[in-house]
Amino acid sequence: MSDSLLKVEDLNVYYGSIHAIKGISFEVNEGEIVTLIGANGAGKSTSLNTIAGLLKPRTGKITFCGKNLVGVHAHRIIREGMALCPEGRRVFLQLSVKENLEMGAYTRPDSEIADSLDMVYGLFPRLKERYKQVAGTLSGGEQQMLAMGRALMSKPRLMMLDEPSMGLAPILVDQIFDIIKNLHAAGTTILLVEQNARKALGVADRAYVLETGRIVNSGTGAELLNDDSVKRAYLGG
Amino acid sequence: MLNYLISGISLGSVYAIIALGYTMVYGIAKMLNFAHGDIIMVGGYAAFCAGTYLGWPVPLAILFSMMICTILGIVIEKLAYKPLRNATSLAVLITAIGVSYLLQNLALLIWTSNPKAFPNMVNFIPSIVLGKNSDNPITISSATIVTIAASIIIMVALTLFTGKTKMGKAMRAVSEDKGAAQLMGINVNATISVTFAIGSGLAAIAGVLLCSAYPTLMPTTGSMPGIKAFTAAVLGGIGSIPGAMLGGILLGILEKFAQAYISTQLSDAIVFAALIVVLLVKPTGLLGKKMTEKV
Numbered sequence: 108m109s110d111s112l113l114k115v116e117d118l119n120v121y122y123g124s125i126h127a128i129k130g131i132s133f134e135v136n137e138g139e140i141v142t143l144i145g146a147n148g149a150g151k152s153t154s155l156n157t158i159a160g161l162l163k164p165r166t167g168k169i170t171f172c173g174k175n176l177v178g179v180h181a182h183r184i185i186r187e188g189m190a191l192c193p194e195g196r197r198v199f200l201q202l203s204v205k206e207n208l209e210m211g212a213y214t215r216p217d218s219e220i221a222d223s224l225d226m227v228y229g230l231f232p233r234l235k236e237r238y239k240q241v242a243g244t245l246s247g248g249e250q251q252m253l254a255m256g257r258a259l260m261s262k263p264r265l266m267m268l269d270e271p272s273m274g275l276a277p278i279l280v281d282q283i284f285d286i287i288k289n290l291h292a293a294g295t296t297i298l299l300v301e302q303n304a305r306k307a308l309g310v311a312d313r314a315y316v317l318e319t320g321r322i323v324n325s326g327t328g329a330e331l332l333n334d335d336s337v338k339r340a341y342l343g344g
Numbered sequence: 345m346l347n348y349l350i351s352g353i354s355l356g357s358v359y360a361i362i363a364l365g366y367t368m369v370y371g372i373a374k375m376l377n378f379a380h381g382d383i384i385m386v387g388g389y390a391a392f393c394a395g396t397y398l399g400w401p402v403p404l405a406i407l408f409s410m411m412i413c414t415i416l417g418i419v420i421e422k423l424a425y426k427p428l429r430n431a432t433s434l435a436v437l438i439t440a441i442g443v444s445y446l447l448q449n450l451a452l453l454i455w456t457s458n459p460k461a462f463p464n465m466v467n468f469i470p471s472i473v474l475g476k477n478s479d480n481p482i483t484i485s486s487a488t489i490v491t492i493a494a495s496i497i498i499m500v501a502l503t504l505f506t507g508k509t510k511m512g513k514a515m516r517a518v519s520e521d522k523g524a525a526q527l528m529g530i531n532v533n534a535t536i537s538v539t540f541a542i543g544s545g546l547a548a549i550a551g552v553l554l555c556s557a558y559p560t561l562m563p564t565t566g567s568m569p570g571i572k573a574f575t576a577a578v579l580g581g582i583g584s585i586p587g588a589m590l591g592g593i594l595l596g597i598l599e600k601f602a603q604a605y606i607s608t609q610l611s612d613a614i615v616f617a618a619l620i621v622v623l624l625v626k627p628t629g630l631l632g633k634k635m636t637e638k639v
Contacts, residue, residue, distance in 0.1 A: 160526070161523055161526065181523075182526045182528075182531045185527065185529040190527070191527050193527060197521050199516070201633075202520075206513050206516075209510070210514065210525075211528060213514060213528045213529045213530055214528075214529035261528075
């Protein structure tokens with residue numbers, strides 16, 4: 108397709124001598140929710156971290172909005188319009204909620220920050236109530252909201268979410284997925300990595316299944332939800 | 345008694361300025377820059393050369409010294425520490441000790457081991473005499489006043505900088521999680537360079553103040569105050585700006601009182617013993633905060 112926002116081609120990533128990503132290719136088109144599902148260690152987070160520039164691929168191409176991203180420093184990639192909400196949230200625990208959000212908008216001029224803050228506070232009213240609090244005192248769910256809000260502060264064209272439901276109570280998981288749907292409805296393209304395959308496939312336009320560093324299956328969310336091998340491996344039969 | 349207290353606070357303020365440099369670098373880059381004390385020494389020599397050999401006026405000499413130290417700090421970080429960004433902290437620590445010896449020996453080559461008589465560069469305000477008409481008047485020297493004022497100004501400035509400015513907040517973000525900071529678009533290497541620049545610039549000021557109060561300048565001048573200030577930073581809680589200030593002043597007072605009332609020879613031992621006691625009771629230091637972490 109011509110309007111693919113992110114294109115990954117034949118990517119190979121190593122941790123030392125361990126071949127973690129073995130030649131994967133996938134793409135995300137403007138306006139889609141695409142999900143990567145798979146078990147622990149399948150290479151989902153590694154893929155996202157490589158796209159975000161935190162890891163360097165040995166070979167392969169990553170193209171975003173037609174621009175090559177391989178070899179671009181991690182701190183420059185957000186300027187291209189891509190934000191990663193990392194696994195384990197990784198909010199700045201000793202900074203206040205507001206400071207965390209300001210860091211999310213680090214690359215943007217100060218004059219634009221107030222509008223984005225209002226937008227994020229609108230999505231997550233809880234964060235507004237606690238804007239002065241140090242992030243370390245927030246609950247896990249609130250920290251996840253903060254991590255997502257922080258990523259949104261850069262006004263990304265593509266938002267990558269790494270395991271946003273990890274370690275959250277079921278009711279919070281529902282809430283997080285509702286927010287993902289809202290973001291998508293508001294026009295943000297989303298690349299979602301999840302272990303909660305049922306939920307992820309439920310919201311996704313398209314999905315890729317990763318197994319030990321390879322893409323073994325792909326299709327629309329609905330197709331994969333009804334796929335026998337996917338059902339057996341990831342949906343509990 | 346009051347005299348000892350004042351000279352203790354004065355010495356402690358110098359320790360505090362050095363400790364602020366230690367704590368900035370540790371707080372952000374999470375490394376102990378053991379060469380910090382020797383940057384003080386370089387700062388002293390730079391100011392000495394500019395003031396005595398070149399005859400520059402004092403403010404210019406101090407600025408020159410700060411500039412030299414800032415550049416030196418950035419260069420040391422780039423050459424010695426940056427390649428070790430992902431190495432174990434032990435490797436970095438040993439490198440820092442190596443840099444410390446390198447600076448001392450370079451100074452030995454350039455300026456020889458003969459002590460230089462450092463001019464008092466901070467006598468531009470008059471000293472204050474308290475209780476002029478009483479039996480034992482107390483003199484507060486201009487160096488003391490300038491030193492105490494400088495340490496307070498620096499502490500307040502650093503607190504405001506790290507708390508309120510975008511760069512300062514970015515520094516705190518880098519100190520917590522370099523990877524996440526990069527995802528925000530923060531240039532981690534540049535941020536760490538700025539930290540070293542600030543720490544080394546402070547070392548230059550500390551060098552001038554230290555040498556103005558204790559006017560023998562030698563290649564080893566910086567090492568003992570460096571270690572003491574490191575002790576002060578740990579005592580106050582390393583990484584904490586008010587902690588460095590508190591630790592420095594307490595240490596200075598303790599040292600002066602130990603010299604006056606117990607023994608001049610044992611004063612250093614007493615100072616370090618105090619550190620051990622504090623760390624036994626409160627391992628994070630007086631104002632150090634425990635990391636709150638939710639998993």
